[in-house]
Amino acid sequence: MSGTLLDSSIGARRSVLEPLESRLPTVTRRAVMPAGFRAAAATVGIKLSGRPDLALIVTGLGRDDDPPVPAAAIFTTNSLPAAPVRLSQDHLARTLRTGSGSFGWxxxxVATSGSANAATxxxxxxxxxxxxxxxxxxxGVQVEQILALSTGIIGSRLPVDRITAGIxxxxxxxxxSDDALEAFAAAICTTDSRIKVATTSVPIEDADGTRAFRVSGVAKGVGMIHPRMATMLAAILTDAPAQPATLDAILRAAASTTWNQLSVDGDTSTNDTVFLxxxxxxGGPAIQPGSPSGAALARAVEAVARDLARQQAADGEGATTLLTCQVSGAREDAEARALARSVVSSSLVKAAxxxxxxxxxxxxxxxxxAGIPIDPDRLRIAIAGTLVFDGSVSGAQxxxxxxxxxxxDAPELLxxxxxxxGDGVGEAFGCDLTEAYVIENSEYTT
Structure with missing residues (x-):
C-alpha cells in the first residue's frame, strides 16, 4: 500500500483536514482595525535597537462617556509570572465582584517590549x-481598567520615566486606522523577523437581519515558546457584542486547539498572555453561548488564533521550515492533540x-x-504526502x-x-531546529 496517508483505506473515519481547516472561516494576513478600538505606538528607548517599543490599544471612540468593554485573558502557567501578568490578573478580577482574574472589563x-519586567x-x-x-x-479611566503586556529580557526593569513620557x-x-493596529503589532516584536497579523469577517443572521462581525489579531513570539494553557503575547479584537464570560469560554476553546499546540523550543515564558x-x-444583542452567532464568533476567533500560531511557528528563531503535524484515528481529540504536540516538540524530529x-x-x-496507547499494527505515518510507515503491512514502506x-525542502512540511x-483528530505547529537558533540564543543579552 502506498500513496498519501489519508486515502480511501481509512474509510469512514474523519479526515484530519475537514474538521481542522475547512470548518473555519478564511483568514487574511492584514491588520484591520475592528470598530470601537484605537491604537498607537512609539519608540521610548527600551530596546537597544531603537525600534518602536511602547504601544497602546484603547477602547471606545474617544468620548468621555465611553464605557469599558468585555475582556478575557489566558496567562502563562510558568510559576514565575511577570509583573504585567500579575497586574492584569488583579485588574480583571477587580472589575468583577466575582472575578477570577481571567475575564472582566x-x-x-499598554504594551512594552525590550524588558520582560519578570523576576524584578x-x-x-x-x-x-x-x-x-x-x-x-x-x-481619565479607572486604573483597574488597564491591562498590560511586556516582553524582553528577564530580570530587566522598565524605564518608568521614559514610558510615562511616551504615554x-x-x-x-x-x-x-489599520496602520495603527499594524504599528502596535510591530512595537511588541523582539526577535521576530516580521509582524504577525490576521483578520476575518463573519456574517451572522439574527432577528435584526444579517450583520458582519470583524475579528482581528496581532501576536509576537518566536522563541521561549511552549505554551501550556497560555500563549505568547497576543491580542484579538472584535466589534461583536459579548459578555466577559462568553469571551472567556471562546478564548479558552480557541487556545486549546491553536496556541496550546505550538512549540518552538520547549520553554514556557514568564510573560505569556493573550487578550480577547x-x-x-x-451593534445588536449580546452573543449568547451555544447560539448560532456564538458558534460563528468562536470559529472566527479560532481561525485568527490558528493563523497567528502558524505564523509564529514559521518565524521561530532561526527556523527555515514550518512543521505541522496532523493526527487522525485517535480515541479522542485530546489524545490526537497531545500526540501531535509530542511530535513537533521533539528535538530529534526538528533536527531531522x-x-x-x-x-x-x-x-x-x-x-x-506522548503517553497515549498506540497499536503498532494500525499506526501509519506520512511525510510530505508520502506513506513511509504502515503497521498493517509490514511497517516500513x-x-x-x-x-x-x-x-x-519547502517552507512548510506536513x-x-x-x-x-477512533475518530479523534488534532494538530500541532512547530519548526525545525537550526544552528541559527543556538547562536541567536547564546548571544541574546550580549
Missing part, C-alpha cells in the same frame, strides 16, 4: 503599577526536518512518547528518499500520523 492595553520583585510590581496608573490618568505623547495620538476584547460596536531527513523512526518515537527529501483506532 477594560479600557486599554516588588520594584517591578511598583513599576508596572505606576505605568498603569499614569495611563489611567491620561485617559503622554501617545495617548492623544491613538486612532482607529469585544467592543460591541457592530532541518536536515531534510525523512527519518520516520524519530516521528514514531516521538509519537510513542518502500519510498523514494530523494523525492521525499526534495518535498521536505507530517501526518493515523492511529487507526
Amino acid at each position: 477594560t479600557r486599554a492595553i 520583585g516588588h520594584d517591578g510590581d511598583a513599576d508596572q503599577a505606576a505605568i498603569a496608573g499614569h495611563l489611567a490618568s491620561a485617559l 503622554d505623547r501617545l495617548a492623544p495620538e491613538v486612532n482607529d 476584547l469585544a467592543s460591541g460596536a457592530a 526536518v532541518h536536515g531534510r531527513d525523512p527519518n520516520w523512526g524519530r516521528i514514531a518515537a516521538a509519537a510513542g512518547n 518502500a519510498f523514494d528518499r530523494e523525492t521525499v527529501r526534495a518535498a521536505m 507530517v501526518r500520523v493515523d492511529l487507526g483506532v
